[in-house]
Amino acid sequence: MHLNGRALRRAIVAITLASASCLAGCSGYGLFPDGGGPHAMLGPALTQLINSDAKAYRLEPALVRAVIAVESGGDPSAVSDAGAMGLMQLMPGTAQTYGVADAFDPSENVAGGCAYLHDLLGRYHGDLTLSLAAYNAGPGAVDKYGGVPPYAETQNYVRNVTELYREAIGSSRALR
Numbered sequence: 001m002h003l004n005g006r007a008l009r010r011a012i013v014a015i016t017l018a019s020a021s022c023l024a025g026c027s028g029y030g031l032f033p034d035g036g037g038p039h040a041m042l043g044p045a046l047t048q049l050i051n052s053d054a055k056a057y058r059l060e061p062a063l064v065r066a067v068i069a070v071e072s073g074g075d076p077s078a079v080s081d082a083g084a085m086g087l088m089q090l091m092p093g094t095a096q097t098y099g100v101a102d103a104f105d106p107s108e109n110v111a112g113g114c115a116y117l118h119d120l121l122g123r124y125h126g127d128l129t130l131s132l133a134a135y136n137a138g139p140g141a142v143d144k145y146g147g148v149p150p151y152a153e154t155q156n157y158v159r160n161v162t163e164l165y166r167e168a169i170g171s172s173r174a175l176r
Helices: 005-024 043-056 061-071 092-097 106-123 128-137 139-145 152-174
Strands: none
Touching (some): 043 106, 061 128, 128 152
């Protein structure tokens, strides 16, 4: 296999990121696609955190769990290519707006993410589809397009979160 200079630099960067992420405990910028990074939270601790913050912001815990599952796979050290951080993948400006000093602290991240999701649901009059689209692409994009932006990532995001949420709601109702 022959690599040109650019491809070789990319390969070296990828290997360096993977090595550093394992040593530093980061998610590796998506190198752990199942969310199983070294800091993935255990179920009971994450469930308690989600239930508490969801209640505080009048959200259904199943919705918050679905957002976390799609955003970070439950890895509090996850970092996206765009710079979103933590369980609920808060962008730096959003984290600052919602008083999140450490976006990698699960309690701060989930509280900030729940506050943001609550505000988006208010802004879009309870429309879950528009609120999720805004959570992913930003409210400016949703407003610009008058609905879900024509971005494949955002359309897939809305579909995936909604499916997980509906499955969880259906499962919980079936148990009653």
